[in-house]
Amino acid sequence: MKRLSFIPVLVLALFLCFMLACATSTKPEKVETEPAVVEEPVVEEASGEEPIEEEPATSEEIFVIGDTVRMGDLVFTLNSARWEEGDEWNKPEEGERWLVLDCTIENESSEPTTISSMLMFSLYDEDSYSRDVDFFADTEGSLDGELGVGRKMRGEIAFDVEEGQSYWEFIFEPEVFGFGQAIFDINEDEVQ
Numbered sequence: 001m002k003r004l005s006f007i008p009v010l011v012l013a014l015f016l017c018f019m020l021a022c023a024t025s026t027k028p029e030k031v032e033t034e035p036a037v038v039e040e041p042v043v044e045e046a047s048g049e050e051p052i053e054e055e056p057a058t059s060e061e062i063f064v065i066g067d068t069v070r071m072g073d074l075v076f077t078l079n080s081a082r083w084e085e086g087d088e089w090n091k092p093e094e095g096e097r098w099l100v101l102d103c104t105i106e107n108e109s110s111e112p113t114t115i116s117s118m119l120m121f122s123l124y125d126e127d128s129y130s131r132d133v134d135f136f137a138d139t140e141g142s143l144d145g146e147l148g149v150g151r152k153m154r155g156e157i158a159f160d161v162e163e164g165q166s167y168w169e170f171i172f173e174p175e176v177f178g179f180g181q182a183i184f185d186i187n188e189d190e191v192q
Contacts, residue, residue: 035061035182038068038075062185069182071174073109078102078170078184082192084137084158092160098137099123099161099191101170104154107147115153117143119176123159126167134158 063069068077084098085091092098103121107113121143123131141155161168166188173181 034180035063035069035071037061037063038070062183064185065190067184069172071172071180071182073107074113074174075106075108076172076174076182077104078172079104079154080192081186081190084139086137090136090138092134092137095163096160097163098134098158099131099168099186100137100139100156100158101186102140102154102156103143103172104152105143105147106152107149110149112146112148115143115145115147117155117157120173121157122171122173123161124169124171125161125165127165131159131161131168134160 063078065078065081068075070076079102082100082102084100086098101123105115117133121133125131135158137158139156139158141153143153143155143157145153147153159168168186170184170186171181172184
């Protein structure tokens with residue numbers, strides 16, 4: 001009979017303790033994450049009439065480049081979209097190109113939050129296929145890391161897209177387990 005090594009047993013015990021701690025920890029209260037367009041306040045002229053309040057955006061609303069959306073305590077803006085050609089050592093594969101999206105996220109909560117480009121962002125092409133994030137494209141900034149209270153993070157994220165396609169849906173989903181998402185339409189003629 002083989003004798004079990006002490007190290008694998010210790011690793012297993014630590015893993016089980018970690019899983020138990022995660023399962024029994026208190027979970028934060030669910031935050032409403034339905035997307036709502038953030039608009040600049042409109043100054044009404046003194047006409048004596050009460051301003052009409054607009055309905056908040058619903059989850060079916062589609063947004064465009066330049067829109068700012070509030071989801072829970074995060075305020076997200078898709079600033080712009082551009083093409084990245086690469087260089088002589090690093091370029092898109094044959095038949096593909098890199099679509100680079102410039103985004104800003106602001107944390108308006110009373111606690112820091114973690115931003116993850118792999119978990120919070122996705123892109124779908126006109127045939128509804130998901131597109132891969134490309135880490136080799138020349139992008140500025142990053143959409144990964146801890147975002148402090150009242151802080152902003154701006155960065156670019158690149159996706160591999162097929163040549164010949166002209167429409168994509170960019171999705172921002174701040175809650176990993178899917179409590180809401182903001183969908184941005186991107187048309188080829190809007191890409192710089």
